[in-house]
Amino acid sequence: MSESDMAIIKPEMMKSYIWLETSDGSIQQVEQEVAMFCPFICHQVLQKGAGSSKNNAISLPQKVNPAMLSLIFDYCRFHQLPGRSNKERKVYDEKFMRMDTKRLCELTSAADSLQLKPLVDLTSRALARIIEGKTPEEIREIFHLPDDLTEEEKLEPLKNTMDDPRIRLLNRLYAKKRKELKERAKLKSIEVEERVDERVDERSVDDLLSFINGRDHKVVNTSKSKKKNKKRKEHKNGTCKVSNKDSHNLHSKQRSVDETSSSLGGVSNLHNIEDDIFSRKAEFEDGFIDDEIDPALKEMLDREVEDFARRLNSSWVLSVGQERQPVHFSINGNGDTRRLTGTHS
């Protein structure tokens, strides 16, 4: 109805215009076909008959400022023409998206309030590409976001998925371990010496487990899990000395320990065994918030750690003189026990 009104009022004009008012109070008119490309405006015009004159201008949502509006209308003006090819549209979109992050956000906001879905999709994808692969600090910087989570809260995401507060500590250890893993892998010969010097545990598997569960002193650090980690280390060394028959049992116990610590459900005493072989100190800085909150990364570290522990195991066995061959190492034609190189995929 307003369309026909406009036609009567301005018959000499080829185009009809729609009147819009932005949040700052300024009023402008835009070609009808361009403006109607936005569902919000379309709705206002058709349902409420607004936009036909200066007095009756459609007031746009607050997030739409004049700069964004003109950008949006550039977009609409291009795309509302049916004659454009898909390739042309793609090329235009690529160029259109080249703007700084701040404007991208404003544009997303404005396009969203005007319900212009194709543009929202476009800007969202561009913003997603910016976010990908960045650490939380970087994201905060780029988008000027407040650092308004407490330390507790930053660790919480992991708590939600893992349900065990000690996993947090583990993740910190993992980060340290990772560093040490790499160092130690290079200094392999020195490792062997170190291990020979360390205490060799002759106790049976069950003794070790009860020892681990029972003891809670001998602190190197403040954290409880560190103490338990220390015991784990001894436990691990003990593994090598246990007989073949036992090694399978131990292996399966180890397995269940590993699994329980990395799956949902808190288990009071059991942590990832390999953990503590490396970590000695608790230095909780270094910004590995990444590892703390990321269960996926944690699992990857789990594997690296286990892998390395196995490597430790095997070279320890070799150094002690091949008195036994653990069940799970492969034997090639020469009869040597061999470790597989590289990790699984």
Add this chain to the structure above:
Amino acid sequence: MNNLPEDCIAKILSLTSPRDVCRSSAVSRCFRSAADSDHVWNHFLPSEFPEDFRAPEGLPTKKHLFFSLVHNPLLLHGSQLSFSLERSTGNKCYMMAARALNITWGHDQRYWQWISLPDARFKEVAALKMVWWLDITGKINISLLSDNTLYAAYLVFRWNLDPYGFRQPVEASLVLAGTEHDDVQPSMVSLMQNPGSEQGQRAELRSDDWYEVQLGHFFKRRGDMGEIEMSLKETKRPFEKKGLIVHGIEIRPVLP
């Protein structure tokens, strides 16, 4: 970015990856609330689940469901097929139990025994006593897998105390059932670690302390139908094979 409504942020995050979303939950309060929303994690969960899939109970959010499926494979198909998600993309992964495979002579106690191991995912694994004709085949319906994903199939196995007869490479193949098999050359894979023979795939140790060797790979497109047939064979050499313990065949996405 402060001014963006939460559902906009959620939409943007759903276009990234599970890892990025986890990181995002440590950025700021508004990011966190968007990053933990079901809207985002629904996007990473598969759009189609296998028929007899039942979501585990007691998981409060979709994010919990996602990570539960990543870390705790579910047993389907009468406990002969395990289902899980690949953590960086949410793509579906499966492992077929040894019982679900077709092992020639597998029913004969003289050649194969079925034992239970505590660290196996399934109730039984197949332990080879001695066989001349080694032929292990598995089939999986390709529609169970995630679209537009490159998958690889792996035989998961280990050795008992004295394996024998596996020093030479064996034949592995992966074909789409029903296609012409004649012109498809099986590849040679080595189940052992022979430093000398560089040809073909070699067995690798997994994090769960089993070995795996790749049988082949394929790309699943949307709408693909039919079955993938994977097999490991050694039927040409006239000596016996002993000591192989077969856990199953795992099918999972190939990570870049």
